[in-house]
Structures are given as structure tokens and as C-alpha cells.
Amino acid sequence: MQVNFLLFPAVTLLDLTGPYEVLARAPGVHVDLVAASMAPVRSDRGLTLLPTVTMAQARSCDLLVVPGGPGADDALLDPQWVEFTARQGAQARYIFGICTGSLLLGAAGLLRGRRAASHWLARELLAEFGATPDDSRLCVDGNVFTSGGVTSGIDMAIQVIASLFDEDTARQIQLQIEYDPAPPFSGGTPGTSPAHIVQRCREAAGARLAIRAEAVAQAARALRERS
Amino acid sequence: MQVNFLLFPAVTLLDLTGPYEVLARAPGVHVDLVAASMAPVRSDRGLTLLPTVTMAQARSCDLLVVPGGPGADDALLDPQWVEFTARQGAQARYIFGICTGSLLLGAAGLLRGRRAASHWLARELLAEFGATPDDSRLCVDGNVFTSGGVTSGIDMAIQVIASLFDEDTARQIQLQIEYDPAPPFSGGTPGTSPAHIVQRCREAAGARLAIRAEAVAQAARALRERS
Numbered sequence: 001m002q003v004n005f006l007l008f009p010a011v012t013l014l015d016l017t018g019p020y021e022v023l024a025r026a027p028g029v030h031v032d033l034v035a036a037s038m039a040p041v042r043s044d045r046g047l048t049l050l051p052t053v054t055m056a057q058a059r060s061c062d063l064l065v066v067p068g069g070p071g072a073d074d075a076l077l078d079p080q081w082v083e084f085t086a087r088q089g090a091q092a093r094y095i096f097g098i099c100t101g102s103l104l105l106g107a108a109g110l111l112r113g114r115r116a117a118s119h120w121l122a123r124e125l126l127a128e129f130g131a132t133p134d135d136s137r138l139c140v141d142g143n144v145f146t147s148g149g150v151t152s153g154i155d156m157a158i159q160v161i162a163s164l165f166d167e168d169t170a171r172q173i174q175l176q177i178e179y180d181p182a183p184p185f186s187g188g189t190p191g192t193s194p195a196h197i198v199q200r201c202r203e204a205a206g207a208r209l210a211i212r213a214e215a216v217a218q219a220a221r222a223l224r225e226r227s
Numbered sequence: 228m229q230v231n232f233l234l235f236p237a238v239t240l241l242d243l244t245g246p247y248e249v250l251a252r253a254p255g256v257h258v259d260l261v262a263a264s265m266a267p268v269r270s271d272r273g274l275t276l277l278p279t280v281t282m283a284q285a286r287s288c289d290l291l292v293v294p295g296g297p298g299a300d301d302a303l304l305d306p307q308w309v310e311f312t313a314r315q316g317a318q319a320r321y322i323f324g325i326c327t328g329s330l331l332l333g334a335a336g337l338l339r340g341r342r343a344a345s346h347w348l349a350r351e352l353l354a355e356f357g358a359t360p361d362d363s364r365l366c367v368d369g370n371v372f373t374s375g376g377v378t379s380g381i382d383m384a385i386q387v388i389a390s391l392f393d394e395d396t397a398r399q400i401q402l403q404i405e406y407d408p409a410p411p412f413s414g415g416t417p418g419t420s421p422a423h424i425v426q427r428c429r430e431a432a433g434a435r436l437a438i439r440a441e442a443v444a445q446a447a448r449a450l451r452e453r454s
Contacts, residue, residue: 050277119405181415185398187401200395201403
């Protein structure tokens with residue numbers, strides 16, 4: 001089974017590495033990290049990863065995985081990434097978007113008429129690509145798996161393994177990575193976090209939200225013009 | 228605040244990147260990935276990371292973070308890694324071991340008389356380094372934070388932020404990464420997973436367990452000889 005992760009600059013590290021850790025443990029899986037070139041790619045907080053193939057070299061895949069992060073907003077406006085995502089997504093058996101990676105799936109025309117999840121600060125934007133925003137942590141619509149922000153990709157990757165392999169394989173990986181999560185605090189969603197924490201997150205994200213909204217509007221226009 | 232992560236070959240990716248995602252989001256934190264050289268480092272399932280400094284260049288740190296994985300078993304027997312860990316650990320304000328990274332802390336003499344956690348398939352080995360194995364997911368003893376397998380590092384990193392900064396900072400990061408985990412299956416510990424899943428994990432890990440036990444025995448002898 002061929003799994004292709006998109007690897008663009010300023011990806012959110014854990015959007016990619018959480019699902020990678022789960023998916024790469026399944027039997028017979030070959031994972032590639034697909035980038036624009038073979039140059040190292042810096043993630044949003046600085047940690048730098050090496051691609052394994054370029055877009056030009058990438059094999060078609062059974063599962064296309066699209067992480068999010070600030071760099072996804074740039075990728076929305078980059079015809080090379082949008083076209084690659086559309087082409088690979090059209091032939092993949094399954095598609096998996098994490099966090100704001102769902103927006104790139106949307107910009108590639110892959111979410112029209114689908115329910116889809118994204119980071120809580122971004123999910124309403126999915127409507128601009130013809131998707132129905134879903135506020136659940138894990139959203140499955142046909143062959144499209146989408147998850148909420150960052151860490152939800154770990155939960156969904158376990159679901160993907162259960163769907164593409166079987167429940168025992170998923171449970172074995174879950175035990176290998178000792179995934180019986182116990183966050184020291186409740187919260188982790190805008191509905192369950194204290195109001196002043198939600199406010200702090202919104203304020204810290206302010207500039208990013210404006211950039212993202214403009215990128216989505218522009219990408220949605222481009223999608224309509226292509227259709 | 229200076230945070231140094233050890234980055235050795237065949238590290239388990241998520242042991243490192245889960246805590247990185249949390250810790251790097253705290254205000255004023257500078258994270259380095261410390262390796263033997265500046266060459267790219269391949270993690271255990273193939274994804275390759277770039278170090279930011281060598282052991283020779285590394286600054287002293289406030290928080291030393293030691294991930295686990297098969298490569299930790301090799302590091303236990305490598306005087307360069309053991310001495311570096313001992314030296315940095317002795318001057319750090321806080322120490323944080325994830326998964327079998329705790330074994331390297333033990334080999335460096337940093338866990339004598341301490342309670343400490345590790346991956347469920349490794350934790351009993353901590354006794355050879357004079358530690359008291361703790362079967363909780365998150366174990367705090369003085370300035371030493373240790374966690375169970377792989378994903379427990381995410382939970383503990385949030386606790387570390389709450390301890391070194393404050394609870395609001397931890398909660399803000401938790402909401403940014405939407406950490407309200409909802410694994411699709413219960414389980415994730417040997418006590419809560421079906422017996423045949425535990426058995427499959429033990430069988431899959433068989434060769435690794437033998438290698439690790441021998442490495443720990445040898446590292447424990449070396450520690451006693453140095454003391």
C-alpha cells in the first residue's frame with residue numbers, strides 16, 4: 001500500500017508526524033513524503049524534514065494524506081500544489097486531510113458535496129469549496145477522512161487503519177504507541193476550554209486567520225473558474 | 228528557555244515530535260535538536276530529520292528531552308551519548324524522558340532513587356539503573372518528568388508546560404492543537420487492550436526486547452563501574 005504525505009514548507013509538524021507514526025506501522029505500507037524539490041523542508045516551528053520524492057517523481061497512491069499548518073494557506077494559492085493534490089486525490093482510493101490540510105483538499109475540488117472537518121478556527125471556510133463543515137473531531141464521508149486540529153490526526157489515523165486493514169491491526173498499533181490518552185487538563189475544544197483560553201487562542205491567531213480567509217477566497221475563485 | 232532534544236538514529240518519531248509540537252509553542256522557548264553530527268538523522272520508520280546542533284556545540288539547557296525508540300538501545304551503549312546525557316542532565320533544571328528514552332536517562336545515572344515511567348514493554352528494566360519503575364502514564368519525581376510509551380509524551384509535555392510556565396499557557400497550547408483526544412477504540416494499555424492484542428505486540432517486539440534487555444544489562448554494569 002502506497003501512502004503519500006504532502007510535505008510543504010511551514011507544515012504543522014504534528015499534523016504530519018502523528019498520522020505518519022500510526023500509518024507507517026501498518027504491514028506492507030510504503031510511505032513517501034512528497035515535496036516540490038528534494039531540499040529539506042522546514043516545518044512551522046522550525047523542525048526540518050527531508051522529502052523522499054518530488055511531485056514530479058511521486059507514484060500514484062492508495063492513500064493521500066494532506067497535513068495542515070500555515071504553509072497549507074500558501075499551498076492553496078500555489079497551482080503546482082493544487083494541481084498535484086487534485087490529480088493524486090482523483091486516483092487515490094482514500095483521502096485523508098488533517099487540520100487545515102482539508103482546505104487544500106477543498107481547493108483541489110475534492111470536497112464538493114462532502115462533509116469535512118478542519119481545525120476549529122478554520123472549519124467554516126470549507127463551505128467556500130462546496131463542502132459542508134462538520135464540527136466533529138473525526139469525519140468520514142465516503143472515501144474522504146478529515147479530522148479536526150493537529151492531534152485529531154492521530155485518532156483518525158487509527159480509524160483509517162481500521163478501515164483499510166482491520167480493527168486488530170489498528171488496536172495493535174494503538175497499544176504499541178500506548179495511546180490511552182490522558183491530558184492533564186480537560187478542554188482541547190472551544191466548547192470545553194475556559195472562555196478566556198478560547199479568547200487567547202483567537203487573539204494569537206488573528207493575523208493568521210486574516211491571511212487564511214483571503215487565501216481561501218482566492219483559491220475558491222480559482223476553483224470555480226476551473227470548473 | 229533553552230530546550231534540548233536528543234536526536235539519535237532510529238529514534239521513534241512521535242516520541243520526539245509530539246513533545247516538540249507542545250514545547251515549541253510556549254513563549255520564549257528555543258528548541259535545539261542535538262545529534263552526533265549535522266548529518267540528517269533517520270527515525271525508526273524512515274522519516275528523516277535535520278539536527279540543529281552537534282553534541283560538541285550544544286548549549287546547556289533548562290529542559291533536557293530524551294525520546295525513545297530502538298535507537299535509544301544503541302545510545303545506551305554509546306559512551307558519547309551516555310556522557311552527554313549525564314552532563315546535560317546534571318545541569319538542566321528539568322529532565323523529561325519519553326518512552327524508552329527513560330532508559331538512557333537511567334544509563335546516565337540520572338534516575339537513581341527516582342520513580343520513573345517508560346514504555347510498558349520496557350519499564351521493568353529501569354530497576355537496573357536504580358530507579359523504581361512506575362506504571363503510570365505520567366510520572367513526576369522532583370525535577371524528573373517521565374512518561375510511558377510514545378503518545379504519552381504529548382500528555383506529559385502539556386504537564387511540563389503547566390509546571391514550567393503556568394496552567395493557562397498549557398491550556399492555550401492544548402486548545403491550539405485541539406487536544407481533546409478520542410481514540411476510536413478503547414485500549415492503548417496492556418491492561419485495557421484485548422489479551423490477543425497484547426500477545427501480538429509482545430510477539431512483534433520479541434527480538435527488540437532481547438536486544439534491549441542485553442543493552443540495559445551492559446549499560447547498568449558500565450554505570451556501576453563509573454560510580
